[in-house]
Amino acid sequence: MKSVFSKVRNTALESTLGRRLWGSVAAIPLMSWLIGALGAFILENLVGYSLALLVGLPGIPAIFGLSHLGALIGALLKGVSGYAEVISSLMLFLGTLVYDLVIYIIPTYILARLSVPLVEKFLSLIPARFYTLLHLAVFYGALHLWSYQDDYRLLVVRFIGIAIMLTVSLNLVNGYMGEFSCAHGGFMAVGAYVSSVIMVWGFVQDDVFGPPVLPPALAPIAFPIVLIIGGLASSLTALAVAIPSFRTRGDYLAIITLAFTFIVKSAIENMEVIGGPRGFMNQPKLAGLPWVFIWTVLCLVVIYNYVNSTYGKATCAVRDNETAAEVMTVDTRRIKVIAFLTSAFWAGVAGGLFAHVVGYINPATFGIMKSAEVLAMLYLGGLNSITGSIVGAVLFQLLSEILRPLKLVKWVVIPILLITVMIFRPMGLMGFREIRPQFLRPKKEVKYAPASD
């Protein structure tokens, strides 16, 4: 296994230096990187805290110390008046740089390089169909080690997982089917509320719902089933959007999805039994990292398989020319229903997970701004690309983390950054391109003919 990634088209990488760097990185198989990361995180477990103190940090940096970068920017923005603050935030930033280098980057790289022959030998002994599973297992191991060192990390990682689910599922409708749905907040709300109500009614002593109906010990076992029920409920409501989509599309459908979001929010606000506008709480916080990880992976796998199957590719045909799709035997109504319902299902599951991470939800959480956030992540990453959605969601969340110390200014900087990305890459960072590890599928590169028109 020479290179792990199939060829990536990226103009930035076409310079010689870039290519050489990329070449040395790409020569290391993914598994080695994962093992390297695993090693680095073990190292952090052992000496992280002492090193952090040594370089002048108050404790191990939460998310690679990204927030120190934001703090530095914030201090610089204040200018001369915050002279002392600039110095102290600069020190913290340099400290995290050293920390990241010593704890993460250098050990990961060294270990990754060293483990190449071993990994190659090992992988050659194992049937190829287990590769994905194996990679996921090692990846989870590393993630687990890293996250469980810090409560904040754990929270952020779970939010990232949920963000990925939301973005990928929205991609199915907005990217692969080419509609403009703003209803994802609404779908998420349905899933979150349905699963919360069932869990609280079933397993929790609650003021409104009374004593638990089922033995609370069963809660962790019932949790995935309840999430599925929440997702299915969300799918059911998606029919309200899917049926109008038979006759209209584009802008009119966008309005229908918008109206749907208003309706869901208003409906929840009017249901006193689930707290109305005040919100709903007492959910058992069952959505730990393993569950979020499993659901995220499942979501990715299902949607990836679907859009790469001939059956699911009909969704793209509906997007590019609906009449032609119909004449080529595609049952367009069925395809639309599947896309909307699948998308809503995963939004509902993500909502359910969110509710059981936070332990409290209210209708305002799932308003139009939630939909807008998911849309921003989606278009940042790029349409019609699973990797794009992952990149978009992760990048957006990390960006939020960097800019967190800027407080309000964050919401000035994020729009400017996103507008810049859109202007220079209107298709998003990864629109219509995939990076796929080679072991997933025999490589088949999509080619673009030189533009002739």
Add this chain to the structure above:
Amino acid sequence: MTLNEFAQHFLNALQWGSFYALIALGYSMVYGILMLFNFAHGDIFMAGAYIGLFVALALLSISTTGIIALPNWLVFILTLVLAMIFTSFLGMLVERVAYRPLRDAPRASAAITGLMVGIFLETSNLLFLGASRKTFPPLIEKTVYEIGGVTFTNIKIMIVGLSLILMLALHLFVRKTKWGMAMRAMCYDYVVVPLMGVPMNAIASLTFAIGSALAAVAGILFSIAYPVLEPYMGLLIGWKAFVAAILGGRGSIPGAVLGGFLLGFLEIFVAAFFTSTLRDLIAYSIILLILTFKPHGFFGEPYSARLRL
């Protein structure tokens, strides 16, 4: 429901309909010509209200310091005119920065930049002016009239009247002038008309200017009716006006007006007949049903007629 109650609801509906219609016109015109969602439009409404506020305060302070004594009605008219001008510059700026570079990009990308411009405007406002709410000075003294048991205020009549006059003016502009004709032509064919010598960029700027000016009027009238301003005031009303614009049929001026008033009536009368908390639920369920059975709004054409991706 007594006659007076009904009349009050009716007037309120007309008033809200005017707000929605004025904002919806901006959406609709931009849509018709550039075929993109200007998601920042609700925040341009907000900006218009704030610009109006500052212009009014400035004029009032000039007036009170005694440089030139201006009567309140003159201050109001000057505020309106100046705010329209300033806001239209803001609109043109938004078009230049966030939409023009993306004219050949997928429309959804432009929609995202619009969303971002909106967030940018809200947050910058919050950052520079603080979270405290601003109060709009009472430029027009409220008088209550009564005719045959029905009471109404001069403010409501003025709001509705002024809005209708502006809508008529816009209609005449689009129908009778050379620029209006160029705009209609652009609505009809986005690709070919520029080849016929119609200056695309100028028309786009003009469209944004007019739409923003109308939003500014809506913002000021809104602030006179409900004199509390806050940075997020344009968010919900903007989305709702967007619904109104599409409900009428995208890109259609009479459609936007009709959609605006329809939405106003729906919201007010739903709140009147049921409880006000059910307003959104019922009003938007009705809209969803309307669009399910009349998929292209009232004045819209089927999607296939003009498809551009």
Add this chain to the structure above:
Amino acid sequence: MPLLQIRNLTHFFGGLRAVYNFRTEIEPGELRGLIGPNGAGKTTIFNLVTGIYKPTKGEIIFNGTNLVGLRPNQITALGIGRTFQNLRLWRYLTALDHVKIAFHSKIHYGLTGAFFRTKRCQEEEEEIEEKARELLRMMGIEQYADYVVTGLPYGIQRKVEMARALATEPKLLLLDEPTAGMSPAEMMETMEIIEKIRDELGLAIWLIEHRMKLVMTLCETIQVLDFGEIIAEGPPEEIKSNPRVIKAYLGEEVTV
């Protein structure tokens, strides 16, 4: 029994009469032409047959099934494939995808298969891919299989469209101006392909075409349409000399 039988087919767009009392009978394996000046209603007839429009009046019977009221995907699945006058390709998909998607109605693995990529799904996918490549090979464009169609030369795009139509496994193939915009050399090639399709696959072909050379050489019977009505019908030699046809094409001398 004829493969396709159309009787009294009439269609109005609002007040405009696009097709009036059209009838035809196409036998299996037949190559039939439909010609007429621009706006005569030829493409409308194809759209009526494939279910894109619903006829105002009339019967369309294919293999004993009445097609009126069926949705396009159902009609195609019964065995009528078509191409479009202005290519309707899917701009972000590869040539291979185009052909594969046209097998849609023959996919049995269903949603579970697609979601979880079951063994059955994988087998079927392989089968479809094999068939799709075979069709591309037949059109001579196998080397373009993994190219996104946008940006491929026009002639290749036309062939992709034809391969896609064939993938629906039709008994009757409707070709709407298959050589529009082609050079004479490309036209000759297309003619060969059409004959090859007919001979190798035994399809009935019904084509709309403006190029008389192609129609006159290929078709066994030709119908001429003007203002939605049939003005002439018969073998090529007859059509060539029919005065009404000449009038419809060249117009009439106006006497003041």
